[in-house]
Amino acid sequence: MRPSIMAAQDTIVARATAAGAGGVAIVRLSGPRSWAVGRALLPWTARRPIIPRRMELGLVVDPASGEAVDQALAVFFRGPHSYTTEDSVEIHCHGGSACVWRVIGLAQAQGCRLAGPGEFTMRAMLGGRLDLTQAEAVGRLAAAQSDIEARLAMAMLAGGLGRALGPARQAIVAAAASVEAAIDFPDDAPELAGPAQATALEDGAARPLAALLAGTVGRAAYWEGAKVAICGRPNVGKSSLFNALLGRQRAIVSERPGATRDVVDEVLILGGVACRLADTAGLGPAADELDRLGQERATSFLADCDLALVLLDGSRPLTSADHAVLALCQDRPRLLVVNKADLPPAWQPSALGLGPTLAISATSGLGLNELARAVAEALCQGAAEPAPGEVVVNARQRAALGRGLAFVRRAVAELGRPEPRPELISLDLAGALAALGEVDGQGAPDEVIEAVFSTFCVGK
Numbered sequence: 001m002r003p004s005i006m007a008a009q010d011t012i013v014a015r016a017t018a019a020g021a022g023g024v025a026i027v028r029l030s031g032p033r034s035w036a037v038g039r040a041l042l043p044w045t046a047r048r049p050i051i052p053r054r055m056e057l058g059l060v061v062d063p064a065s066g067e068a069v070d071q072a073l074a075v076f077f078r079g080p081h082s083y084t085t086e087d088s089v090e091i092h093c094h095g096g097s098a099c100v101w102r103v104i105g106l107a108q109a110q111g112c113r114l115a116g117p118g119e120f121t122m123r124a125m126l127g128g129r130l131d132l133t134q135a136e137a138v139g140r141l142a143a144a145q146s147d148i149e150a151r152l153a154m155a156m157l158a159g160g161l162g163r164a165l166g167p168a169r170q171a172i173v174a175a176a177a178s179v180e181a182a183i184d185f186p187d188d189a190p191e192l193a194g195p196a197q198a199t200a201l202e203d204g205a206a207r208p209l210a211a212l213l214a215g216t217v218g219r220a221a222y223w224e225g226a227k228v229a230i231c232g233r234p235n236v237g238k239s240s241l242f243n244a245l246l247g248r249q250r251a252i253v254s255e256r257p258g259a260t261r262d263v264v265d266e267v268l269i270l271g272g273v274a275c276r277l278a279d280t281a282g283l284g285p286a287a288d289e290l291d292r293l294g295q296e297r298a299t300s301f302l303a304d305c306d307l308a309l310v311l312l313d314g315s316r317p318l319t320s321a322d323h324a325v326l327a328l329c330q331d332r333p334r335l336l337v338v339n340k341a342d343l344p345p346a347w348q349p350s351a352l353g354l355g356p357t358l359a360i361s362a363t364s365g366l367g368l369n370e371l372a373r374a375v376a377e378a379l380c381q382g383a384a385e386p387a388p389g390e391v392v393v394n395a396r397q398r399a400a401l402g403r404g405l406a407f408v409r410r411a412v413a414e415l416g417r418p419e420p421r422p423e424l425i426s427l428d429l430a431g432a433l434a435a436l437g438e439v440d441g442q443g444a445p446d447e448v449i450e451a452v453f454s455t456f457c458v459g460k
């Protein structure tokens with residue numbers, strides 16, 4: 001078994017705050033030796049009893065040389081009253097990376113091991129503070145970029161999803177118990193009460209799982225963010241729009257067509273959704289090799305984006321290159337955006353015959369708020385923004401619950417047959433339980449747990 005999921009014997013150390021210089025950085029220790037190590041590095045704590053959870057000021061000292069390496073605040077937590085549920089110590093040192101790494105190095109010299117990604121939270125889960133849904137929520141809170149993602153993670157941290165899965169699991173376990181009895185004692189066990197059990201399983205498990213899945217419709221972008229490409233023929237103002245939405249001059253703008261070559265992307269919040277917005281090279285007949293390479297990058301980003309903003313220049317007649325871009329995007333999610341609305345129009349958008357268009361001006365800012373709202377609406381297919389406290393599952397959880405629901409439905413169907421075959425039902429119910437376990441961690445294999453924590457940063 002990999003060390004991370006083994007019962008925690010060792011004491012781990014990591015910086016809990018982001019890499020790079022900052023005002024203050026937190027180095028956190030957790031595990032059975034954390035207090036001893038903390039005492040060794042913080043000599044003032046040896047002189048009087050430690051009061052758990054009280055922040056105190058003192059020097060961090062290298063026990064080998066006696067050198068004071070930082071002035072810091074420190075807090076000792078006595079398990080289980082700590083984040084990890086283990087004994088732990090936080091040293092709040094000065095934020096320069098030299099101080100942080102010196103303190104971490106001193107802890108390593110005292111026998112601490114560098115923590116892996118998410119290892120503190122994994123210990124919190126093994127210690128019973130959190131289930132897997134809550135641990136995942138913590139990871140999302142630590143990385144959330146949009147207010148709504150943070151809101152969704154807070155609802156999940158409150159345990160709503162774990163509580164929603166409990167009754168479904170109970171219904172599956174109850175069905176499994178009678179199915180197992182029918183398999184083990186075919187003569188003694190009462191006949192499988194097929195229709196009654198089918199109804200119980202349908203009401204108890206299929207329905208709540210289906211409701212959880214229904215709540216995700218149009219909501220994925222709030223959890224996962226979205227890739228949005230600005231595309232169009234050269235010179236329509238793609239880079240200008242990109243810069244205007246971003247609020248700074250990130251990409252080169254030029255009156256000369258063919259200014260953009262590479263895909264330039266940045267994350268920004270549009271209508272509450274964290275979007276990876278990309279400015280791309282203008283599409284059209286390639287003038288040279290560089291142009292061709294740039295357009296290749298543009299089309300490959302376009303091929304896997306969630307939404308394309310097809311930009312047209314309203315001040316110039318449409319060209320064959322515009323029509324080629326429209327054709328390229330006709331079968332994918334897209335918004336038609338007509339730029340340069342500050343200039344006299346050269347054509348009527350209604351003449352396109354392609355449905356609604358948005359009029360904007362990248363240079364004057366006209367229509368940009370409406371565009372941001374339209375982006376979110378298109379990405380979320382008009383679904384309502386999640387309310388505070390509302391539990392919405394993320395993509396990983398949705399995939400697992402979808403599999404679980406399919407298993408439950410097969411078991412329900414089999415139970416509804418004139419002579420249900422208990423062996424088949426048993427397999428399906430086991431599959432359903434495994435799928436639920438992937439979400440809340442109950443009975444989940446190590447690989448699943450590790451995959452969730454591997455997305456965490458070190459120190460969380």
Ligand SMILES: Nc1nc2c(c(=O)[nH]1)N(C=O)[C@@H](CNc1ccc(C(=O)N[C@@H](CCC(=O)O)C(=O)O)cc1)CN2
Nearest residue numbers: 016026028053077080081082083084090120129459460
């Ligand atoms: N400095 C610091 N800030 C932090 C954390 C941390 O560990 N340290 N957290 C995490 O990374 C988050 C807060 N989560 C926490 C959850 C529980 C406990 C804890 O010690 N619980 C005890 C005591 C509860 C109480 O006094 O009310 C317990 O539940 O027994 C600490 C942090 C965010 N901010």
Ligand SMILES: Nc1nc2c(ncn2[C@@H]2O[C@H](COP(=O)(O)OP(=O)(O)OP(=O)(O)O)[C@@H](O)[C@H]2O)c(=O)[nH]1
Nearest residue numbers: 234235236237238239240254258259260282362363
């Ligand atoms: N009047 C007006 N000019 C604009 C507007 N948006 C962009 N422009 C001008 O149009 C020209 C081209 O702008 P870019 O943003 O570089 O166009 P692009 O689509 O990125 O061009 P390529 O990178 O070559 O494909 C520049 O001279 C911009 O100042 C607008 O809303 N109104």
Ligand SMILES: [Mg+2]
Nearest residue numbers: 238239259260
């Ligand atoms: Mg450009």
